[in-house]
Amino acid sequence: MIGNVTLLTFIVLFLPFVAALCAPLAVGRLGHNAAWLLALAPALAFVHFLGFIPEIAAGEIVTGGYAWVPSFNLSFSWFIDGLSLTFALLITGIGTLIVLYAGGYMKGHPQQGRFLAFLLLFMGAMLGVVVSDSLMMLFVYWELTSITSFLLIGFDHRKEAARRAALQALVVTGGGGLALLAGIIFIWNISGTTQLSMLVHGDDVLRQSPFYFATLLLVLGAAFTKSAQFPFHFWLPNAMEAPTPVSAYLHSATMVKAGVYLLMRLNPVMGDTAAWEILLPFFGGLTMLTGAFLAIRQTDLKLMLAYTTVSSLGLLVMLTGFGTEHAIEAAVLYLVAHSLFKGALFMVAGIIDHEAGTRDVTKLGGLRKAMPVTFAVAMAAALSMAGLPPFLGFLAKEEIYYALAHANPRAILFTGIAITGNALMLAIAFAVALKPFIGKQVKTPKHAHEGPVLLWLGPAVLAFGGLLAALFSDAFHARISTPMATAIAGEGRLVDMSLVPHIGMPLVLSLFTVALGVLVYTNLCKARQFMTRMLDAAGPGPDRAFDGIISTLVKLSFHITRMIQPGRLEFYVTVTFAIIALVLLVPLFAYGELPALPLWPADMQLHELTFIIIAIIGLVAVLTAASRLTAIVALGIQGFAVAMLFLLFGAPDLSFTQFMVETLSVVILTLVMTRLRLSPSDHRKRGQKLLDGTIALSCGTGFALMLLKSTEQSFDTNLTQFFSAYSKLIAHGNNVVNVIIVDFRGTDTLGEIAVVMITGLAILALIRVRSGSKPKDEGRA
Structure with a gap:
C-alpha cells in the first residue's frame, strides 16, 4: 500500500461543489452555454482519476487524506482501488456528459442555474461516497446524496407528484442512512478501525463476531433502500418525476448503485457466509423479476427504463452474493455495461420527449427519418442492453451464465431467474429503441426533429463506449475489470471474457434468452395486458403501502403531540421538574447510593449561621408573600445569601457573578411583572399546590442528596x-x-x-x- 496524500486529489473532490456554487451565476451570464464551462469540473476530475489507472492496474492502492478529529480517529481520507476508481470514473465521466446534456435539455428554463447547482452537488456527494476511506466520511456523503437527490427529484416543486416522489425517496433512503450509521458503529466497535482500507485488508473479525448478523442486517438495510431492492423498489420509478438528466444520472448510473457499491466494498469482510449467500441472491433475484415484470406493463419510456433499472440492480445484488467462481467478474462487467447503456437510453428518452413532445410509446412511431442520430444511438445502447454482440452487454451476459449455470438446484433456480429477467429486459430495450422510430410516422404533439449536439453527444459517447470496451476487451479488462474484480473479491481475480463466447451451456442459455426476448417483444401488447390484469388482481403494492404508513404516522404523531404538547406552559414546567426529581432520586434509592447524613458542624461561625437563617427567612417570605412582587423580591434574598456563602468560603469571582445574576433577575422579573396584575399571589387549587410542592421538595431533596453523595468521594485534583x-x-x-x-x-x-x-x-x-x-x-x- 502506498500513501499519496496530495493536495490535487483534495481539490478534485471539492471541484463539483465549487462548480455548484458558480452554476447560477454562470447560467445567468452565459445561458445554456454555461454547461460547457461547468462541465470542466467533472471533466478535470475524470482526467485526474484516469491518472491512477497505471498504479491500480499494477495492483497498488492509493490512499491519502487529512486528520479531521484526531482524538476520535476520524479523518477526511480517500481510498482508491479498482472498485472505487471504476465508480469514480463513471461518476465523473458520465457526469461530464450529463452536465452538457442538461445544458441542452433545460435550455431556456428559468431555473436552469439552480438545477445545474443541485446536479453538481449530487455529483460531489456521490464521488465522496465511493472514494471515502473513513467510515464516518462515507456516512456523511451517503446522507448528502439523499438530500441532493431529494432536491433534484422535487425540482419541479409545483407538481404534487414531484413533491411526493421526492419525499418518498428521502424517507426510504434516509431510513437506510440511519441503518448505515448503526452498522458503521457496529463495524467500528467490532473491528476497532474507522478506515475502510484497514478494514478490508485486516483480520476476519466481522465474520467471527457474535454481532455479525445484526451488522449484516443493518448494512443490507442501507444498501437495499439505496439500490431499490424489493420491497423498497417502489421509490425509484416514482423518482422519474425528476427531469430526464436526473433520471439518466442519479437513477441509472450513480446513486442507485451506491448500495451495490457498499455491498461490493464489504464483500471481502462480510461475504462468504451462509447469511450473505442466502439473503443477497434471494432479494436480488426477487427484485430482478419484480422490476422486469413491472417494466412490461409500462408505456412511458422513462418508466419502462426505470423498472428495468430496478431489475438490473437486483441482478447485481444477486451476483454479488451468489458466491460462485466468476460471479464477481460477471457483476463487474454488468455494472459498467449497465451504466453505459442505461444512461444512454434515458437520455434518448429525454430527446424523444424534448423533440416530439411525448414519451408514450403507443403514441410514437416513424421517427427514424426525422431523428437519425438519435435512432442510431438508441439502437447501439439497446443492443448492449439486450446482450448482443459486439457490445459490452454481450460480454456481461455471457459471463453471467458462465457464473450461474451449474448442476445444482440453487444454481438452476437463479439461472432461470436470470434468463427470465434478461429476456424481458431485451424486449424492453427493443421497445424503447425500435417502437418510436420504425413503422408509419405518427403525428406527435411537437414537430419531431433531431436535437442539438448538447442532447445527442452524451448518449452517443456512452452507447459507443460500450462498443469500444467490447472490441478492445483485453485492454479494458487489464485496466478496469480485473482491478475492480480483485478489489471486490479481496483476492486476485482475472477477467478475460471477450467477444468469443463460452462454447457450451452459457451460449445455449444466451441464445434461448434472445429467442424468449424476441418472442415477448413481438407480443408486447398482449404481455402488457396480461401483466396489467395480474397486477390489478394482486391488489395494492408497496407504493400504496408507503402512503398508508406515512398517513398512519402523521395521525399518530398528531395525537401524541396533542397529548404531550397541550400548549400549557404550566404542564411543561411540571413535567420537566417531575422528571428531574425522578432522575435524581430513583437511582439513589434503587441502587442503595444514599449518602450518610451530615453532622452539624461544631465550628460554625456566627456570621455563617446568620446567612443561613437569612436564606430560611427569605424562603418563608416567598411562601407567605401576599403578591407576586413581594415573592420576587423575597426570592432574591436567598440568592444574595448563597452569594455571601460563596464569598465566605473563598470564591469571590463566583460570589460576584451570583450577585449580578440575582440583581439582574430581580430587576427583570419586576419590570415584567409590572405589566401584569400582581394579585392575588397564587390562584392554584389546594390539590395543585400539593402536587407542585411535592415536586419542588423532591427536586430540592434530590439535588441535596446528589451533592452530599458527590462530596463523599475523594476529590480529583x-x-x-x-x-x-x-x-x-x-x-x-x-x-x-x-x-x-x-x-x-x-x-x-x-x-x-x-x-x-x-x-x-x-x-x-x-x-x-x-x-x-x-x-x-x-x-x-
Missing part, C-alpha cells in the same frame, strides 16, 4: 493541577477562574453572553409594548 499548570503558561493569566471562563471555556462563555443578550432584547421589546397592545388574557397571567 487532575483539573485543578491542569489549570494551575497551564493558565499562566498558555493563557498568560494569573486569575485561574477568569482564564477558565475567558480562554478554556471561551466559546461556552460567548454562548452564554449571546443568550443573555437575546433575552435582554426580548424583555426590552416586552417592556416597550404600549399599554393599548396588552394581551387580552393578561389578567389571568
Whole structure:
C-alpha cells in the first residue's frame, strides 16, 4: 500500500461543489452555454482519476487524506482501488456528459442555474461516497446524496407528484442512512478501525463476531433502500418525476448503485457466509423479476427504463452474493455495461420527449427519418442492453451464465431467474429503441426533429463506449475489470471474457434468452395486458403501502403531540421538574447510593449561621408573600445569601457573578411583572399546590442528596493541577477562574453572553409594548 496524500486529489473532490456554487451565476451570464464551462469540473476530475489507472492496474492502492478529529480517529481520507476508481470514473465521466446534456435539455428554463447547482452537488456527494476511506466520511456523503437527490427529484416543486416522489425517496433512503450509521458503529466497535482500507485488508473479525448478523442486517438495510431492492423498489420509478438528466444520472448510473457499491466494498469482510449467500441472491433475484415484470406493463419510456433499472440492480445484488467462481467478474462487467447503456437510453428518452413532445410509446412511431442520430444511438445502447454482440452487454451476459449455470438446484433456480429477467429486459430495450422510430410516422404533439449536439453527444459517447470496451476487451479488462474484480473479491481475480463466447451451456442459455426476448417483444401488447390484469388482481403494492404508513404516522404523531404538547406552559414546567426529581432520586434509592447524613458542624461561625437563617427567612417570605412582587423580591434574598456563602468560603469571582445574576433577575422579573396584575399571589387549587410542592421538595431533596453523595468521594485534583499548570503558561493569566471562563471555556462563555443578550432584547421589546397592545388574557397571567 502506498500513501499519496496530495493536495490535487483534495481539490478534485471539492471541484463539483465549487462548480455548484458558480452554476447560477454562470447560467445567468452565459445561458445554456454555461454547461460547457461547468462541465470542466467533472471533466478535470475524470482526467485526474484516469491518472491512477497505471498504479491500480499494477495492483497498488492509493490512499491519502487529512486528520479531521484526531482524538476520535476520524479523518477526511480517500481510498482508491479498482472498485472505487471504476465508480469514480463513471461518476465523473458520465457526469461530464450529463452536465452538457442538461445544458441542452433545460435550455431556456428559468431555473436552469439552480438545477445545474443541485446536479453538481449530487455529483460531489456521490464521488465522496465511493472514494471515502473513513467510515464516518462515507456516512456523511451517503446522507448528502439523499438530500441532493431529494432536491433534484422535487425540482419541479409545483407538481404534487414531484413533491411526493421526492419525499418518498428521502424517507426510504434516509431510513437506510440511519441503518448505515448503526452498522458503521457496529463495524467500528467490532473491528476497532474507522478506515475502510484497514478494514478490508485486516483480520476476519466481522465474520467471527457474535454481532455479525445484526451488522449484516443493518448494512443490507442501507444498501437495499439505496439500490431499490424489493420491497423498497417502489421509490425509484416514482423518482422519474425528476427531469430526464436526473433520471439518466442519479437513477441509472450513480446513486442507485451506491448500495451495490457498499455491498461490493464489504464483500471481502462480510461475504462468504451462509447469511450473505442466502439473503443477497434471494432479494436480488426477487427484485430482478419484480422490476422486469413491472417494466412490461409500462408505456412511458422513462418508466419502462426505470423498472428495468430496478431489475438490473437486483441482478447485481444477486451476483454479488451468489458466491460462485466468476460471479464477481460477471457483476463487474454488468455494472459498467449497465451504466453505459442505461444512461444512454434515458437520455434518448429525454430527446424523444424534448423533440416530439411525448414519451408514450403507443403514441410514437416513424421517427427514424426525422431523428437519425438519435435512432442510431438508441439502437447501439439497446443492443448492449439486450446482450448482443459486439457490445459490452454481450460480454456481461455471457459471463453471467458462465457464473450461474451449474448442476445444482440453487444454481438452476437463479439461472432461470436470470434468463427470465434478461429476456424481458431485451424486449424492453427493443421497445424503447425500435417502437418510436420504425413503422408509419405518427403525428406527435411537437414537430419531431433531431436535437442539438448538447442532447445527442452524451448518449452517443456512452452507447459507443460500450462498443469500444467490447472490441478492445483485453485492454479494458487489464485496466478496469480485473482491478475492480480483485478489489471486490479481496483476492486476485482475472477477467478475460471477450467477444468469443463460452462454447457450451452459457451460449445455449444466451441464445434461448434472445429467442424468449424476441418472442415477448413481438407480443408486447398482449404481455402488457396480461401483466396489467395480474397486477390489478394482486391488489395494492408497496407504493400504496408507503402512503398508508406515512398517513398512519402523521395521525399518530398528531395525537401524541396533542397529548404531550397541550400548549400549557404550566404542564411543561411540571413535567420537566417531575422528571428531574425522578432522575435524581430513583437511582439513589434503587441502587442503595444514599449518602450518610451530615453532622452539624461544631465550628460554625456566627456570621455563617446568620446567612443561613437569612436564606430560611427569605424562603418563608416567598411562601407567605401576599403578591407576586413581594415573592420576587423575597426570592432574591436567598440568592444574595448563597452569594455571601460563596464569598465566605473563598470564591469571590463566583460570589460576584451570583450577585449580578440575582440583581439582574430581580430587576427583570419586576419590570415584567409590572405589566401584569400582581394579585392575588397564587390562584392554584389546594390539590395543585400539593402536587407542585411535592415536586419542588423532591427536586430540592434530590439535588441535596446528589451533592452530599458527590462530596463523599475523594476529590480529583487532575483539573485543578491542569489549570494551575497551564493558565499562566498558555493563557498568560494569573486569575485561574477568569482564564477558565475567558480562554478554556471561551466559546461556552460567548454562548452564554449571546443568550443573555437575546433575552435582554426580548424583555426590552416586552417592556416597550404600549399599554393599548396588552394581551387580552393578561389578567389571568
